[in-house]
Amino acid sequence: MSSGAGGAVADRPAETPANPTVADRAAINPFAALQGLLRRPMSSYYLLLASSGLLLAIGLAMVLSASSIDSFRTSGSAFTEFSKQAMWAAIGLPAFWLGLRLRVRAYELLAYPLLLVSAAMLALLWLVPETIGGIRVNGAYLWIKLGSIQLQPAELAKLGLVLWGAATLLHKRALLGVWKHLAVPLLPVSGVMLLLVGHNDLGSMLLLLIVLLTLLWVSGVRFRVFGGLLAVGMVGVVALIFGKGYRMDRITSFTDPFAVADDEGYQAVHGLLALGSGGWWGLGLGQGREKWGYLPEEHNDFIFAVIGEELGVIGCFVVILLFGVLTYAGLRVARRVEDPFRRLVAASCTLWLAGQALINMGAVANLVPITGVPLPLISAGGSSLVLTMFIVGMLASFARAEPDAAAALHARGRTWWSKMWGIPLPPLPGEQAARPPRQRGGRGGPARNRAKSTGGPPGSSTKSRSGGRR
Numbered sequence: 001m002s003s004g005a006g007g008a009v010a011d012r013p014a015e016t017p018a019n020p021t022v023a024d025r026a027a028i029n030p031f032a033a034l035q036g037l038l039r040r041p042m043s044s045y046y047l048l049l050a051s052s053g054l055l056l057a058i059g060l061a062m063v064l065s066a067s068s069i070d071s072f073r074t075s076g077s078a079f080t081e082f083s084k085q086a087m088w089a090a091i092g093l094p095a096f097w098l099g100l101r102l103r104v105r106a107y108e109l110l111a112y113p114l115l116l117v118s119a120a121m122l123a124l125l126w127l128v129p130e131t132i133g134g135i136r137v138n139g140a141y142l143w144i145k146l147g148s149i150q151l152q153p154a155e156l157a158k159l160g161l162v163l164w165g166a167a168t169l170l171h172k173r174a175l176l177g178v179w180k181h182l183a184v185p186l187l188p189v190s191g192v193m194l195l196l197v198g199h200n201d202l203g204s205m206l207l208l209l210i211v212l213l214t215l216l217w218v219s220g221v222r223f224r225v226f227g228g229l230l231a232v233g234m235v236g237v238v239a240l241i242f243g244k245g246y247r248m249d250r251i252t253s254f255t256d257p258f259a260v261a262d263d264e265g266y267q268a269v270h271g272l273l274a275l276g277s278g279g280w281w282g283l284g285l286g287q288g289r290e291k292w293g294y295l296p297e298e299h300n301d302f303i304f305a306v307i308g309e310e311l312g313v314i315g316c317f318v319v320i321l322l323f324g325v326l327t328y329a330g331l332r333v334a335r336r337v338e339d340p341f342r343r344l345v346a347a348s349c350t351l352w353l354a355g356q357a358l359i360n361m362g363a364v365a366n367l368v369p370i371t372g373v374p375l376p377l378i379s380a381g382g383s384s385l386v387l388t389m390f391i392v393g394m395l396a397s398f399a400r401a402e403p404d405a406a407a408a409l410h411a412r413g414r415t416w417w418s419k420m421w422g423i424p425l426p427p428l429p430g431e432q433a434a435r436p437p438r439q440r441g442g443r444g445g446p447a448r449n450r451a452k453s454t455g456g457p458p459g460s461s462t463k464s465r466s467g468g469r470r
Contacts (some may be wrong), residue, residue, distance in 0.1 A: 029030030041404035044336070044394055047329035051322045052377060058319065059303075059378035059385075060085060065286045066306040067299035067380065081299055088382040092389035099393025101422060103342055107394070111167045114160035115189070119354045121153035122196035140200040150367060150384045154204035158352060159212050161193055164342035169219040173340070187229070194233075198240045202247060203359060205240070209233050210355045214348045218334070254369040267302065270295040271364045275308035275316075282312030290447060299380045301372055304364040319378070320361070327354040330395050336402045338429060346398050349391050370432045403429035 067081035125141050133145040143150045160425050165439045168186050169256050190212050198205030241247045249264045257265030274290040288309040291298045298306055308316050330350025360375040362368040374381050376388045406426040
């Protein structure tokens with residue numbers, strides 16, 4: 001009813017504005033601002049840079065805090081280990097720039113040399129470790145000393161398998177439904193690499209297995225083939241566990257570390273004590289107690305325990321959230337890029353880093369057995385940090401190649417900083433189709449390979465055996 005002849009209607013609901021403001025949309029949908037940010041063309045690129053940059057900053061701060069006591073005791077300076085990590089981070093910046101700068105063709109050319117060099121180094125580290133300067137840690141040779149530099153060949157093997165596996169699957173993608181084409185050469189080469197790495201480093205072998213399975217999954221291998229390979233991989237992992245006595249000790253101590261707290265369970269127990277003593281907000285940066293000679297590898301494999309002790313549940317949650325953002329951004333790039341090589345590499349590298357983070361944090365929380373893999377971008381270690389920064393740069397270059405991002409970058413033109421650092425513009429949408437047929441599915445292209453597998457001419461209606469998963 002109205003209050004008078006010319007009065008306003010009292011019970012009429014307020015009308016929604018024809019053009020709602022940002023505040024109106026936020027009131028209707030609290031995630032509207034976030035959705036708007038994610039719809040921007042360069043969202044994947046900035047998410048990668050922000051999450052990896054924050055993780056690197058947290059890592060440098062925590063390496064300084066976790067290693068200060070041990071560094072002072074051994075060298076008289078609390079900054080010895082931190083200085084090394086800062087130096088490796090500085091070396092990682094050119095590696096990041098190189099990953100951002102290289103084109104897809106360069107990554108394809110790097111595939112074979114990386115795989116061969118890493119395989120040769122792993123074989124020599126297995127057969128003649130002392131001759132080539134192998135460094136023995138906890139009963140296994142994991143590093144090679146080259147002058148003043150320590151290199152871990154397993155890190156190169158991961159990247160080599162990613163690039164070589166993606167190029168191989170792309171070359172044979174029209175014939176992936178035929179077992180013999182899938183088995184040669186991908187499976188024998190991958191099996192040799194898994195054996196070479198797994199002999200000394202089971203944790204890195206598990207990451208190689210994640211890389212291989214991701215490559216097969218994204219490339220569209222049939223379910224029965226995928227399941228069979230997964231079963232074979234698990235049998236190999238069990239065999240490697242039983243082949244080394246100390247690995248079985250880790251498995252048995254994992255079930256109840258406090259029962260063997262003075263022996264095999266010592267590291268796991270003190271990691272749990274560090275996590276449990278932090279509470280919600282932690283004891284304060286630099287105020288941890290377990291790093292005073294109680295927790296082994298406090299600045300490396302078990303740095304997440306120091307984070308929990310000094311920064312609490314909130315600090316652990318921030319680190320997990322940042323890894324979640326990094327994983328989301330990498331998988332978003334893999335879903336949105338047009339080029340299949342970029343798609344395979346982006347998905348494999350993203351799940352490699354995510355799997356490594358989960359294995360490390362799970363071991364500290366005693367959710368999985370201890371395998372000795374570092375926490376990406378946070379743990380102390382030169383070769384792992386430099387390689388991870390190179391991978392982030394590579395993912396960032398792929399993010400710039402997303403169709404919307406490439407169109408936006410071409411419309412804006414090259415900025416002064418991209419000219420100064422030599423960062424090229426990504427290809428426009430559709431330009432990847434102009435690459436030679438050999439890069440897209442073997443000699444003669446997918447049509448010719450499809451014709452050979454079905455017995456019909458290119459363009460015939462006969463269905464190929466390399467169809468989707470069944």
